[in-house]
Amino acid sequence: MLFKRRHIELILAGRKTQTRRLPDKSANYHVGRVYGIRDRWFSKPEAHILITRKFRQRLGDISLEDVGKEGYSSLEEFQRAWEEVHGPGGWKPDLIVTVYEFKLKERRK
Numbered sequence: 001m002l003f004k005r006r007h008i009e010l011i012l013a014g015r016k017t018q019t020r021r022l023p024d025k026s027a028n029y030h031v032g033r034v035y036g037i038r039d040r041w042f043s044k045p046e047a048h049i050l051i052t053r054k055f056r057q058r059l060g061d062i063s064l065e066d067v068g069k070e071g072y073s074s075l076e077e078f079q080r081a082w083e084e085v086h087g088p089g090g091w092k093p094d095l096i097v098t099v100y101e102f103k104l105k106e107r108r109k
Helices: 003-011 063-069 076-085
Strands: 018-021 034-037 049-058 098-109
Touching: 003 049, 003 098, 063 076
Parallel strands: none
Antiparallel strands: 018 098, 034 049, 049 098
């Protein structure tokens, strides 16, 4: 599972336990499975996460609690980060995203 470098750091620090992804049939992660996390294709996973929950949601329906699970302290901070990843204008409140909740299983030594 690919993450930006700063998001991997948040996961390793225990501050990020949720991620929102655009609908993509090629990246369908399953509850109960363990996935390696990395910041580049073909690099070794830095850690492994267990997917504990999966659901669909309008991007604009994210709660403040879920903003915290994403590793951010405010909705505005999360929106800025979303647009850094998905481009200017990428914040579309009516966009349906897939939400994955996870927990850190193991770190690479």
